[in-house]
Amino acid sequence: MVNIMQGAPRRLHPDDIAIWPDGTWAHIEDVRRGDFHLMSDDYEVVSIEDVAGLAVRGVNLDG
Secondary structure, eight states: OOOOOOSSOOOOOTTOEEEOTTSOEEEHHHHHHTTTTTSOSOOEEEOTTOHHHHHHTTOOTTO
């Protein structure tokens, strides 16, 4: 799949979500801080504001 963005890329927000292929997820700030240093670097970043996109990927922030 090709994702074409128009304009400047959006800056990552500390609460954006990193999602690994195995379904593990974390806030990108935790990844940057090194809390997930044992995980691979092949994660996808999804905006914290993209509730539908997070739900499709199995991320439920409500508990």
